[in-house]
Amino acid sequence: MTIFSLALTVLLGILAFVLFFHVSNFLLDYFGKRSSKIFKLENSLRAVIFIAPAFIILFVFIIYPVFETIRLSFYDKIGREFLGWSNYAWAIKDPDFRRSILNNFGWLLIVPTLSTFFGLVIANLADRVWWGTIAKSIIFMPMAISFVGAGVIWKFIYDYRGPEQEQIGLLNAIVVAFGFEPQAWLTIPVWNNLFLMAIMIWIQTGLALVIFSAALRSIPSETLDAARIDGASELKIFWSIIIPYLQQTILVIWTIITILVLKVFDIIYAMTNGQWQTEVLANLMYDWMFRGGGDSGRGSVLAFCIMIGVIPILGWNLYQHRKEQKI
Amino acid sequence: MSEIEIKKLNKLYGKAHVIKDFSVKVKSQSFTTLVGPSGCGKSTLLRMIAGLEGINSGTISIDDRVVNDLSPKERNIAMVFQSYALYPHMTVFDNMAFGLKLEKRSKEEIKERVHEAAKTLQIEEYLQRKPKQLSGGQRQRVAIGRAITRKPKVFLFDEPLSNLDAALRVQMRIELAKLHEQLDATMVYVTHDQTEAMTLSDEIIVLDQGEISQKGIPLDLYNKPNNLFVAGFIGSPKMNFIDAKINSQNTDKIDLSLLNKSFVLPKNIQGQLSSEEVKFGIRPEDIHLTESTDFDWESKAFVVEKLGSSTFVYLENEGEPIVVECAGDSSIKSGDIIKVKFDLSKSHLFNKENTNILA
Ligand SMILES: Nc1ncnc2c1ncn2[C@@H]1O[C@H](COP(=O)(O)OP(=O)(O)OP(=O)(O)O)[C@@H](O)[C@H]1O
Ligand SMILES: [Mg+2]
Numbered sequence: 001m002t003i004f005s006l007a008l009t010v011l012l013g014i015l016a017f018v019l020f021f022h023v024s025n026f027l028l029d030y031f032g033k034r035s036s037k038i039f040k041l042e043n044s045l046r047a048v049i050f051i052a053p054a055f056i057i058l059f060v061f062i063i064y065p066v067f068e069t070i071r072l073s074f075y076d077k078i079g080r081e082f083l084g085w086s087n088y089a090w091a092i093k094d095p096d097f098r099r100s101i102l103n104n105f106g107w108l109l110i111v112p113t114l115s116t117f118f119g120l121v122i123a124n125l126a127d128r129v130w131w132g133t134i135a136k137s138i139i140f141m142p143m144a145i146s147f148v149g150a151g152v153i154w155k156f157i158y159d160y161r162g163p164e165q166e167q168i169g170l171l172n173a174i175v176v177a178f179g180f181e182p183q184a185w186l187t188i189p190v191w192n193n194l195f196l197m198a199i200m201i202w203i204q205t206g207l208a209l210v211i212f213s214a215a216l217r218s219i220p221s222e223t224l225d226a227a228r229i230d231g232a233s234e235l236k237i238f239w240s241i242i243i244p245y246l247q248q249t250i251l252v253i254w255t256i257i258t259i260l261v262l263k264v265f266d267i268i269y270a271m272t273n274g275q276w277q278t279e280v281l282a283n284l285m286y287d288w289m290f291r292g293g294g295d296s297g298r299g300s301v302l303a304f305c306i307m308i309g310v311i312p313i314l315g316w317n318l319y320q321h322r323k324e325q326k327i
Numbered sequence: 328m329s330e331i332e333i334k335k336l337n338k339l340y341g342k343a344h345v346i347k348d349f350s351v352k353v354k355s356q357s358f359t360t361l362v363g364p365s366g367c368g369k370s371t372l373l374r375m376i377a378g379l380e381g382i383n384s385g386t387i388s389i390d391d392r393v394v395n396d397l398s399p400k401e402r403n404i405a406m407v408f409q410s411y412a413l414y415p416h417m418t419v420f421d422n423m424a425f426g427l428k429l430e431k432r433s434k435e436e437i438k439e440r441v442h443e444a445a446k447t448l449q450i451e452e453y454l455q456r457k458p459k460q461l462s463g464g465q466r467q468r469v470a471i472g473r474a475i476t477r478k479p480k481v482f483l484f485d486e487p488l489s490n491l492d493a494a495l496r497v498q499m500r501i502e503l504a505k506l507h508e509q510l511d512a513t514m515v516y517v518t519h520d521q522t523e524a525m526t527l528s529d530e531i532i533v534l535d536q537g538e539i540s541q542k543g544i545p546l547d548l549y550n551k552p553n554n555l556f557v558a559g560f561i562g563s564p565k566m567n568f569i570d571a572k573i574n575s576q577n578t579d580k581i582d583l584s585l586l587n588k589s590f591v592l593p594k595n596i597q598g599q600l601s602s603e604e605v606k607f608g609i610r611p612e613d614i615h616l617t618e619s620t621d622f623d624w625e626s627k628a629f630v631v632e633k634l635g636s637s638t639f640v641y642l643e644n645e646g647e648p649i650v651v652e653c654a655g656d657s658s659i660k661s662g663d664i665i666k667v668k669f670d671l672s673k674s675h676l677f678n679k680e681n682t683n684i685l686a
Contacts, residue, residue, distance in 0.1 A: 222412035225379050230426035230473070231400030240425075244416040 017053060024049045066307070073300035077293070087301045097302070100279045104309070106193055107264055107280065111200045112257040116250060118201065119208020123216055124238060126209075136213060140206040147203070151270030154199045158271075160184040189277040196278060199267050204260070208253045215249040216242070248324060255317045262309050281306050329390055329480035329513045330355040331376065336385035338371055338537075345371050347537040349385070353515060353530075358507050360516045360524045362560065363534030369517040372534070373483050376515065377406050389481060400429075405474035406483040409490060411466045413458040419445075419469050420454040426477045444472040447506070464495040471503075475510065484516040488523065496520070503527060521563045525549070533557050555681035558608050564639060566675070567614070567649045571607040573600065581676070583607070586624050586644070592671050594685050601679055608675035611639065611652040614667050616659075622666035631661050640665060 028049065032042045072079050073087055091097045122139060126132030142150060159169030160182060167173050172182040186192045219242065227237045243250070265282035272278045274287070281302055289299030331353040338346035345368045353359045361369045374380040376387055378399040386393050394402050413422050420441055427437045445451045448468040458466055467487060474482060487503075488496045500523055507514055507527075518524050524531050525545045532542040533556070540560075541553040552558035558566050571585035573596075581592040585607050629648070630641040638657045641648040642665060651667055659665065678684045 220410060220412065222408040222410050223414065225374075225377075226406070226408060226412040226473075227414070227425070228379060229377060229399045229404065229406050230477070231429040232425075236429070241414060244414075247416070 020053065021050065069300045069303050069307075072296050073304050075297050077295045077297055079296050083297065087297045090298065091301050091305070096274075096279055096284055099277055100281045100284045100302075101305075103193055103278065103280050104262065104264075107197060107200070107261045108258060110194070111197050111204065111261045112254050114197075114201050115204035115208050115257050116254050118205045119212050119253065120243075120246070120250070122205070123209050123212035124242065126213070127216065136209060139209055142203045143206040143210075145203070147199075147266030148270045150199050150203055151267050154202075155271060158185040158195060160186075186272055186278075187276045192272065192276055192278055196267055196271055199271075200261065200264065204257050208257070211249060211253055212246065215246050219245050251317065251320055255313060258313050259310055262306060262313075281309075331481060331513060331515070332386075332388045332391075333376075334386045334388075336372075336375065336387065337383045338368070338375060338380070339383050345537050346375070349537065349539065351532060351539065351542070353513060356511055356513055357529040358514045358516065358527055359530045359532060360518060360528040361532050361534055362518060362521075362524050363540075364560070365519075367534045368537040369534055370485050373406070373485050373515065373517055376481075377404055377483055378402050379406075402481070403479050404481040404483060405477055405479040406485065407467075407470050407474050407487045409486040411458070411463075411470045411490075413466060413469055413473070415458055418455050418457055419450065419461070419472075422458065422469055423473045423476050426473065430477070440476045440478075441472075444476045447475070447509070448472050448502070463491055464499065467491060467499065471506070475506070480512055482510075482512050482514045484514065484518075486517050486519060489519060496523075500526065521561065525561075531561075533560060551683070552675065553683055555606060555608070555677045555683075558675060558677070558683070562610060564611055564650045566608045566610050568647065568677075569607045569609075569644070569649065570646065571605050571676070573603045573605055583676075588624065590623070590669075590671065592674065592676070592685075594672075594676075596676070596684050598684065600684070604679060605684070606677040606681075608677060609669055609673065611650040613670040613673040614649070614651045615670065616651070616653055616657075617666050617668045621668070623668045625664060625666045628659055628661050628663050628665050631659055633657075642667070 025046070028042060028046055074082060074084060076083055122136070126136050129135075145153070156168070157170040158172075159167070160172060161167055161169070163182060167176055167182050169182075169185075171185060176182055185195050223245075224237060224241065227241050232240065263282055264280055265286065268274055268278060268280050268283045269286070274280070274283045285299050285302035285306070288295050288302060333349060333351050333353075336346055336349040337344070349372065361372065363369055371380060375382055378394065378397060378401075382395055386395055388394060389402060389404075414425065417425065423441045423444060424437045427440060432440075441454070442451065445454055448471060450465060450468045450472060453461060453465060453469075458469065461469065467490070471487070484503075488499050491499060504527055516523075516527060528545055530542060531545050531548050533540040533548065535556050541548060541557045548557060548561050552561065552566075555568070559568070569585050571583050574582040574584060574589070576582065576596055579593060579595060581594060581596060583590055583592065583605070624642075626642040626644065626649070628640045629643050632639040632641075634655065636655045638653045638655060638659065640651045640653060640657075640659055642651060651665070653659065676684050
């Protein structure tokens, strides 16, 4: 019954849109023929009519929430009382917030760089061996796993059972096999951040790999042959020909992963929940927004910070894109 | 000195035997052209000489040194590709300097050599541009420039002019000829273009399915093709082939019937004939229009191509049409009945095995 009503709603929605486009188009045609004024405006009017529904949806679901978030960040816990800048002042002084900013920077610096680098190198090497395709499929597989799922898998890798017990964690098993003491990896500050980042890199390298593999195919083989004849070693070809050739692709992948990393939440939530100095902005926001009664004011401040972080990256990306098109 | 000697070279791609027992000696400082139909192995051969493609068996030597196991850079060669293969993110200058930088030459020397090459090729004003900002002809010049800055002993060209328009091709052809004079290097050149092959080469090698069909100086190939393949491949429009039958032969004279008539060739046959059925070959320019009653054949013209300098008339024949070259100002229209006479002294005969059998 619910499925039926759902389908009906979808159907009605589609019908309404078809009707809207048809009727407005028809009206425009009809009046366009009668009034020369409308006729002149016809093309731009038609564009407005066709874009309007999409724009309204975009506005309601994306632009309005942005402004609502900004508004809420100036109000109290339940969004009633105007507090001015005090939520922001709180954030600047809050040690958890500072820690999060620092950690987020770490993530931003390390994860996109390493994922892009590994993706590029593996894509390059995989074409040279017969088992390259198999290797690529295996490396791509983590992409199909949700972050929480990946967290659960990696929990087993970093698992710690106390010094006297049998270690079931893969990393500890290796460490013990080499005769060292087992460690509670996720509780060692600073290093535990790197262990968490490894998970993200493990997932995102697959994405980079697949896109780079396709992009590598677009490099004409004669250009590489020409470099070989010019006396370039394979490493030199990689640095001087392939990387500049893939510049645009590298930029795109780096941006995608950077934005993803800025929002990193699931991995932290599933693995440490921000303990042992692994806090990040998104997890902190979730904490304030929904835990202990919830504080929409402080939560919004944190959400706003994440958004602010994305803007320069997008802006830089757009700028690079424009520059490339001008040449 | 830079002689290339290839002995018993073989190349297989899986089961496909692409180059078969190929042996040739390319003289030092000569201009040798490889021609042949698409897929006959020209590029593969060139890439093997360059060291970009592995060899299954045989040897390649440059200056008496076997280079089979040397990398491209150790062979001291340069190659120019059909697609130019410029480095898109580098300026023209950097494109041309890339090889020199890898050789760790001094800045001054690099600059001097690049400018020298750019001057020869008249691309000095484009040195700071990117390849994208150049026309096809200019790009090809840069590609050639990149090859000559390193002053290699051997140049390999893989259809370098085929992406250019006709006028530019003629111009670049002349420049290549000049370049060959100036550089004292051995050049091996692959082309589809008849004119390029005929005009540039000291020697032409006709390749057919990975084997040498014939090699020699251009006019020899044109006037004395060894076999049907070379006869058909060299010359444009190609030689006319007409089925014929030998009735009798004695010294200095061959009696044969073709186009339902009887002809006497004032020539000798070499070797034994396995069959009387032969192919008679004659080039379009060796068939002449005639008004007299002493004509060899008459037929309707069904296509007339006027090129200005000459006119090609396609005559109806069972099987393939026969092409006749006439004067550029000829007034023949399609549909006209044409009488022609064959210049039998310039004709060829090919046996069933497709070999030229005239002595
Ligand atoms: N990498 C490859 N793998 C398998 N077969 C190949 C490969 N490269 C070339 N071949 C085959 O080898 C043969 C010769 O190819 P090649 O490129 O040398 O021809 P070509 O004479 O240069 O032709 P074209 O005039 O069209 O350039 C062709 O039949 C081609 O299909
Ligand atoms: Mg080729």
